[in-house]
Amino acid sequence: MQKIETTLFVAALAFAIVACSGSSARMTQNHMEASYVGKPVKDVLILAIIDDQQIRAILEKHFVDWFAVKGVDAIISADVLSMDANTKLEKEAIIEVVDKYENDSILITRLVGMSDTEVFSRGRPQFFYNYYGFYNYGTVYVTWPTVYGEKVQFSLETGLYDVKTESLIWSGESRLKNPKTTGKAIGQVVEMVMKELEKNGLLPKNP
Numbered sequence: 425m426q427k428i429e430t431t432l433f434v435a436a437l438a439f440a441i442v443a444c445s446g447s448s449a450r451m452t453q454n455h456m457e458a459s460y461v462g463k464p465v466k467d468v469l470i471l472a473i474i475d476d477q478q479i480r481a482i483l484e485k486h487f488v489d490w491f492a493v494k495g496v497d498a499i500i501s502a503d504v505l506s507m508d509a510n511t512k513l514e515k516e517a518i519i520e521v522v523d524k525y526e527n528d529s530i531l532i533t534r535l536v537g538m539s540d541t542e543v544f545s546r547g548r549p550q551f552f553y554n555y556y557g558f559y560n561y562g563t564v565y566v567t568w569p570t571v572y573g574e575k576v577q578f579s580l581e582t583g584l585y586d587v588k589t590e591s592l593i594w595s596g597e598s599r600l601k602n603p604k605t606t607g608k609a610i611g612q613v614v615e616m617v618m619k620e621l622e623k624n625g626l627l628p629k630n631p
Contacts (some may be wrong), residue, residue, distance in 0.1 A: 448603060449612035452579070454596035454620055462625035464496070465529040465584070465593075469522055471501040473534040479606060486614040487531060494618070494627040499525055522587050529587055533613070536579040536597060577601045582617050584626065596620055 470487045474480040484500035491498040504521050505513060522530065578600055584593040598616050603609035621627050 449598065449600050449609075449616065451616050451620060452597050452599045454594070455592075456594050456624050457592055460586070460593045460624075460626070464628045465621075465626055466496060467525070467527045467529070468496060468498040468584075469501060469504075469518075469525065469527040469530045469587075470498055471505070471518075471530060471532045473532065477502065479610075482607075483533065483610050483614070486610055487533075487617075490614055490618045491627075494622070495630075496627060498531075499527070527587055529593065530585045531582065531617075532585070533580055533582045533617075536581050576603075580613055582613075584621065594621065594624060594626060 468487075468491060470484040472480045472483045474483065481500065481502035484502055488498045488500055501521075504525070505517060518530070521527075579597055580600075581595065581597045583595045585591065586593055596617060598613045600609050600612060603612065618627070
């Protein structure tokens with residue numbers, strides 16, 4: 425992975441919250457557990473599985489900002505869980521954090537795969553019905569792709585899990601094609617996910 429080398433670029437990244445546009449981003453798969461429909465979450469731990477810690481923190485912060493607008497408390501794992509490309513969190517470390525901050529849910533985003541050609545496809549997503557299984561599987565592929573250039577596509581999968589039962593609430597896959605910048609890609613993913621959560625009644629109606 426090509427690392428971000430200038431603070432100017434990082435600063436621009438941090439403020440790049442943008443709306444989805446055209447056909448460059450779409451939700452290709454989503455799954456909602458019927459028993460959770462219409463039950464808003466209240467306090468979320470955001471965990472992005474990405475090796476670049478700056479991009480990880482920016483992606484997580486975008487989610488926190490969106491949740492705040494919707495009246496939901498959230499914290500980013502970048503502030504409370506140390507993780508890099510060579511480290512896999514133990515389940516106990518995650519449990520310790522959710523107990524400390526009294527989170528009722530965990531939202532995990534991971535990279536699914538990427539391609540530098542027009543052709544990009546894979547089979548049906550594997551829904552993991554407990555959050556650590558999803559996290560553990562996601563650590564296999566953590567490198568954020570270089571997004572500038574032509575004909576690049578990549579996908580991210582996001583799962584929302586109930587802390588008490590450790591069970592799946594919602595899962596969805598976002599596919600991005602030729603995003604202009606990493607900041608725009610992040611904004612598109614977060615907006616698509618939040619719209620799905622709202623559609624399924626997982627966000628408060630009157631924040």
